[in-house]
Amino acid sequence: MTLAQLKDEIIAYSKSIGIDKIGFASADPFLQLKDRLLTQKQLGYQSGFEEPDIDKRVTPERLLPHAKTIISIALAYPSKMKNPPKNTREERRGIFCRASWGKDYHHILRERLQKLEQFIRERAPEARTVSMVDTGELSDRAVAERAGIGWSGKNCAIITPEFGSYVYLGDLITTLSIEPDVPLTDQCGSCTKCIDACPTGALVQGGQLNSQKCIAYLTQTKDFLTDQYRKKLGNRLYGCDTCQQVCPVNKGKDAHIHSEMEPDPEIAKPKLIPLLTMSNRSFKEKFGHVSGSWRGKKPIQRNAIIALAHFKDERSLPVLTDLVKNDPRPVIRGTAAWAIGVIGSYQEKKLLTELKKSECEEKVLEEIEKGLNIIENKSF
Template structure:
């Protein structure tokens, strides 16, 4: 019998699990729970129907088998360790939007250091802790960029339950938690799922700005502001452009209204604490920000993963939302000179929202030279009173 097999046969796995959970705080983890590594059969059926309805965001792993079968990510899956790290929900000393100095907003998931880095760090600490006790353990860690659906793992493991807003809601921390998991060949005993639920509450569904929550735990990502703000290219839906408001990245509405989140705010992880000027930046300086300047300003945030273009486009829409007359000259310059059609179409829409002689003149001048059909369509709508 090999030394490794002998150790595996004699290890007290229940005690190892308890010791691991007791060590969570020292590892910078707020909650550790264990699930089986069985395939998520029922989830696959749900995901198939989700795809058939056209509700996917396009950011997901395309292979549904990889999303639901741990054996496709790990050679010997016997259990999955699920972790949660709580993040802040309140911005202390938040700067205000003022006339001529309007600000946008990053969602809480983009505050502080990119949570992918934080979660990978925590999982690495946990891997080290395990290998000190089981040197030959097979471990495969992943954050939400991994193939598996981390919310399904967290729910099965007992981290929390899936709320009607599609977030994992924990009894201790509400839904203000980041999730990660580690597939292992260790036969760790499973924890029990959380029995608490949302009950009859539908506040999140009722509050969703675009009706993207089409039912309890059902999200049409094509209507979700959080996903729309992260897309590249044009946003052609006028209603969506209005609903985005001054959101530059993400949307927290369905979590803010959740009663399970009331009064919950977490500050135990310094690297997740927000810089107010990064979380609520001035809009106008964003419009001419270079790639280098964007990386210097936002490169540490999870909002940087899609680059500066979507955030600049969203900032332009926000200026239209505020009807900021002081932005007309800058928007006019973008409309006439920017090489990116998605920026020009956003500028045309915002100028139409702001209105006034200067804005109309800029729209008319642009219409005489514009070649892109989508931008031209936006110009025509903005110049028509019924389309503004």
């Protein structure tokens, strides 16, 4: 069998196991990416979730000796929810980003990649392979761009002609030397809608993201959220889709191909108040299978409190009061105190004043003071 024939067989097999797009790229070092990553590091634009060794991120041979080819795969996910629950004054809801709808995509793509690896080794026993999804060293987007899966949009996402940017990406490095595909031409043109719409200005310019300001990153942090970003958060519990939603290429793109990616509306768009009293066990039982749960319940609960403040939901005051009084986590107590100030009135001023006497954590005291100042400055 020639390598050209093997490539055709790999493509055909990939379709049979539910891979929506597949592309082939050389495993040469990503030199331009290295320059960009060094710039990002110097500017302090990294999130901290990335692989810290930049050479590993740009040199496939560091991950697999004698690497010759990288296979990029893409699976399309839904952009619209069937029968979404309404967000009413009686039942305020938060929202998980679309990439966290359905089963955790890491598991879905790893399963596809494992099958692909096994298929390749059966057809070419001499081949060695290494695969990764998202948390691996390589930049999935750089690989997908080189492999012709899509072009790298100004929103820093891979945009495919068929599915827009609503795709999950995975990589498979191999020692086989397979003919590479041709990269797609950038089709963003002069459009800047994603840059203009970014809630925090995290998209510094086309293709450059300050991760420290990106709401998708901010929703995953575990500490107090900086004041300037709390209003920007809205009712987002995990991630942000704004730069995808405004993209003209994404208009009308809504793939319902994989049943395991279909969202449970009560999980993708959950009621906010019940989130605040969930135990670790109940949180894992309900949300543990989605990618947005990977940081645990604390960031989600903190974001839920901010969302209730966003809605000025007076129904949440009893549970917020209980959190300020009894929750052992300073971030939750403090954020709840601030939210009480946003939602409450003079009655809550008395509550927060009393809480100052018993609170010992400095940061929580600062949040109580913020809440009091907000109440003071309201005109009733």
